[in-house]
Amino acid sequence: MGLVKLPEEVDDDQAILLSDIVPTAYMAAENAQIKPGNTIAVFGLGPVGQFCVACAKLFDVGRIITIDTIPSRLEMARAQGAEVIDFNAEDPIAAIKELTSGIGVDRVIDAVGVDANRPHSGPAAKPAAKKHAKEKEKVAPEANPKDGNWEPGDAPSIVLSWSVEAVAKAGTVSIIGVYSEVDSFPIGNAMEKNLTLTMGNCNHRRYIPHLLELVSSGSLNPAKILTQREPMTSVIEAYKAFDKRKPGWIKVKLEPAIETSLAA
Amino acid sequence: MKAVVFHGIGDIRLEDVKEPRIKKTTDAIVALTASAICGTDLHMVRGTLSGMQKGTILGHEGVGVIEELGKGVRNLFPGDRVVIPSTIGAATVLIAGQAISRSVTKLIPTGPMPELRFSGARKAAGLLMACRRKRHAFHSQTWAW
Numbered sequence: 061m062g063l064v065k066l067p068e069e070v071d072d073d074q075a076i077l078l079s080d081i082v083p084t085a086y087m088a089a090e091n092a093q094i095k096p097g098n099t100i101a102v103f104g105l106g107p108v109g110q111f112c113v114a115c116a117k118l119f120d121v122g123r124i125i126t127i128d129t130i131p132s133r134l135e136m137a138r139a140q141g142a143e144v145i146d147f148n149a150e151d152p153i154a155a156i157k158e159l160t161s162g163i164g165v166d167r168v169i170d171a172v173g174v175d176a177n178r179p180h181s182g183p184a185a186k187p188a189a190k191k192h193a194k195e196k197e198k199v200a201p202e203a204n205p206k207d208g209n210w211e212p213g214d215a216p217s218i219v220l221s222w223s224v225e226a227v228a229k230a231g232t233v234s235i236i237g238v239y240s241e242v243d244s245f246p247i248g249n250a251m252e253k254n255l256t257l258t259m260g261n262c263n264h265r266r267y268i269p270h271l272l273e274l275v276s277s278g279s280l281n282p283a284k285i286l287t288q289r290e291p292m293t294s295v296i297e298a299y300k301a302f303d304k305r306k307p308g309w310i311k312v313k314l315e316p317a318i319e320t321s322l323a324a
Numbered sequence: 325m326k327a328v329v330f331h332g333i334g335d336i337r338l339e340d341v342k343e344p345r346i347k348k349t350t351d352a353i354v355a356l357t358a359s360a361i362c363g364t365d366l367h368m369v370r371g372t373l374s375g376m377q378k379g380t381i382l383g384h385e386g387v388g389v390i391e392e393l394g395k396g397v398r399n400l401f402p403g404d405r406v407v408i409p410s411t412i413g414a415a416t417v418l419i420a421g422q423a424i425s426r427s428v429t430k431l432i433p434t435g436p437m438p439e440l441r442f443s444g445a446r447k448a449a450g451l452l453m454a455c456r457r458k459r460h461a462f463h464s465q466t467w468a469w
Binding site (some may be wrong): 061063065066072073076077078079080081083085105106107108173175189199200201203204205206207210211212213216230234240244262263264265267269272274295296298299302303312313314315316 | 328332333334335337338352354356357358359360361362363364365366367369370371372373374383384385386387390400404405406407408409410411423
């Protein structure tokens with residue numbers, strides 16, 4: 061029952077993205093309770109965040125504001141029609157307030173989770189450093205970074221705080237980022253603002269048939285964000301590049317048969 | 325057959341692993357034509373998602389062709405091209421209108437939420453591995469995911 065048969069017109073580049081990240085992003089957009097014309101903020105522009113932008117459009121969103129710091133990721137969101145904020149250049153909350161006449165956005169999607177990095181330059185750097193000083197050690201006590209790889213995020217709960225600050229009163233915060241051991245959430249501010257909170261892991265099988273229809277009909281082309289193709293022999297190197305968030309490394313597809321095909 | 329194996333936080337390796345075999349009647353073996361790396365895999369390697377067991381094969385995204393099916397699978401044929409959902413669940417019985425299948429809790433050996441959170445990971449590891457592994461029929465070298 062778990063596997064879903066693919067129609068011929070959906071190729072591997074599209075299909076591999078339906079295994080996890082497109083259904084995940086679609087559920088995040090559905091959970092965000094978007095009403096036609098709403099303004100939404102998406103924190104995090106990795107593969108899931110990029111698809112949150114694409115999926116929010118399927119729910120007739122009016123305006124999309126996105127927050128990240130990696131130029132290639134901001135560029136891809138901008139190419140999708142989103143407004144972009146670099147959190148190392150601007151205070152993202154101040155920027156969102158300015159863009160929404162001080163009101164905040166109707167809905168927020170947190171597509172970051174526990175491996176969040178705080179700003180290290182710009183006006184948001186200092187307060188973030190103070191607030192999230194010892195969080196990393198608490199959340200990932202057994203971290204084992206090597207040569208710049210496998211470094212945990214240095215502000216695990218920062219996007220939870222930003223989300224509650226960025227959203228308008230009576231808005232919705234949809235959390236799709238993974239938060240394993242994090243136990244700090246600004247519940248007081250959320251309560252005072254009458255927020256609705258939605259979250260959870262996706263049951264992908266639940267969404268895949270509908271998403272296949274959208275891909276088959278041309279309403280959604282997930283292959284647009286597939287940026288790297290790597291044979292399995294270099295899989296460890298691909299892990300390292302993706303881990304370092306290298307420029308342009310947004311989603312990696314692995315092609316198991318390539319090396320052996322060439323050798324044969 | 326090769327796979328990326330988790331040996332500890334900050335320690336993953338590409339190495340030979342056993343060929344998959346059908347263990348339960350609802351299992352399938354899929355020859356992968358595509359897989360991917362997910363941010364969730366990175367959480368485990370960085371140590372921000374604890375509880376990953378050593379020896380677990382990393383990765384949970386797959387597209388491929390069905391090689392073998394357990395006798396309990398009623399809706400697919402060997403040779404079908406499929407996408408593998410990255411979590412274990414069936415769209416049969418929904419709890420409280422949520423996208424969480426009641427059958428999920430039956431499928432996971434360690435019990436109900438939250439242990440089921442990531443298929444192909446943590447304690448639920450063994451279950452989907454049969455689906456995740458690939459044996460390429462046309463080459464002597466085989467790959468796993």
